[in-house]
Amino acid sequence: MELKINTYPLGARPEVTKPHPDFINELGEAGIRTMVSRHYDLLRQSSIKHLFPEDDQEFEKAKIRSADFMIQICGGPDYFNQNRGRPMLINRHNPFTITPEGRVTWLECYRIALLETKLPEYLILSFWDYINVFSSWMVNSKE
Ligand code: HEM
Numbered sequence: 001m002e003l004k005i006n007t008y009p010l011g012a013r014p015e016v017t018k019p020h021p022d023f024i025n026e027l028g029e030a031g032i033r034t035m036v037s038r039h040y041d042l043l044r045q046s047s048i049k050h051l052f053p054e055d056d057q058e059f060e061k062a063k064i065r066s067a068d069f070m071i072q073i074c075g076g077p078d079y080f081n082q083n084r085g086r087p088m089l090i091n092r093h094n095p096f097t098i099t100p101e102g103r104v105t106w107l108e109c110y111r112i113a114l115l116e117t118k119l120p121e122y123l124i125l126s127f128w129d130y131i132n133v134f135s136s137w138m139v140n141s142k143e
Pocket of ligand 1: 048051052053062063065066069084089092093096098102103106107131134135136138139
């Protein structure tokens with residue numbers, strides 16, 4: 001299965017499609033939390049680790065925030081809105097310098113974590129399509 005990384009011009013806002021509802025039905029909330037945890041652990045070993053909390057406790061909290069969001073966007077309970085309020089993810093990413101290369105690294109870590117779920121191909125592709133497109137919205141710096 002090929003999970004390609006699209007390229008977009010800075011500031012483009014390509015249309016986003018949410019993951020297929022079967023994604024959370026098959027993987028479950030716990031499975032999403034495991035996938036997000038793996039993604040963050042990979043980020044912590046990557047060239048963009050400086051963006052994420054160094055402190056272990058803070059790092060675990062970041063995993064929770066991210067998993068809350070992913071569960072919500074996949075059609076599960078709105079944990080993120082309950083805990084953090086409206087997502088406004090572009091604003092929340094603005095304090096961090098996110099370059100096109102940073103986005104590629106972020107997606108490469110997700111590719112590993114996502115494939116490890118062992119879900120059927122159509123569900124892997126559906127989640128990948130969502131993050132592949134939406135991650136371009138977070139890029140806020142050329143370099
Ligand atoms: C383009 C690549 C991306 C990079 C480099 C990136 C980086 C970051 C960083 C540094 C943080 C703050 C630390 C943390 O709370 O983990 C963060 C927070 C977060 N990111 Fe991203 N992110 C990217 C894309 C995305 C995408 C595509 C989504 C959603 C699909 C997302 C969802 C979130 C959420 C929900 C938070 C927590 C916000 C909060 O509650 O304050 N990120 N991200």
